[in-house]
Amino acid sequence: MCSLRLRRFSAALDAAHACLARHPDAPLAQFIIGRACYHMIRNGQVSEEEHNELSEKAVRSLSIAKSVLRDWQTSDDRVLEYLLAEPSTRENFQVEPVRTIFVSGWRP
Numbered sequence: 001m002c003s004l005r006l007r008r009f010s011a012a013l014d015a016a017h018a019c020l021a022r023h024p025d026a027p028l029a030q031f032i033i034g035r036a037c038y039h040m041i042r043n044g045q046v047s048e049e050e051h052n053e054l055s056e057k058a059v060r061s062l063s064i065a066k067s068v069l070r071d072w073q074t075s076d077d078r079v080l081e082y083l084l085a086e087p088s089t090r091e092n093f094q095v096e097p098v099r100t101i102f103v104s105g106w107r108p
Contacts, residue, residue, distance in 0.1 A: 004032055004100055009045065012036040027068035028101060031076075034062030035099065038079050042095055051087075059083050071101045 003012035013036045019029040037058035040046050046054050062080050066072050075096050082093045 004036055004098060007039070007098060009036040009040045009043075013040075027065045030061040031065035031069060031101060034058045034065060035079065037061070038083060038096070039098060041083075055083050069101065073099070075099060 003009070003015055012032055016029040016032040016036070019026050020033075023029070034057075037054045041051060041054055041058070059080065062076065062083070066076065066080070076099070078093065079096050082090055082096075085093065
């Protein structure tokens with residue numbers, strides 16, 4: 001989550017994938033993957049070839065997170081709407097800020 005806040009989106013993806021390798025049912029890792037992919041797309045950090053694949057990955061991950069997380073917000077819905085929109089209409093969406101979810105405690 002720190003990498004996401006620091007806008008190190010590639011590192012955030014790596015950390016979230018490592019988390020899922022150990023805890024496949026971790027919705028927070030899915031949330032981080034979705035948000036990191038979104039920001040990489042919005043910031044133009046991906047090639048045209050990676051764009052569709054990353055969009056699909058983000059939608060899958062955020063859909064999983066939405067079904068489980070209690071701290072889902074309207075800005076998260078707007079990120080999903082952007083990712084599901086036709087690429088030609090995406091310029092009409094406002095850029096959503098980096099967002100993380102507060103977590104108290106830890107998971108063994």
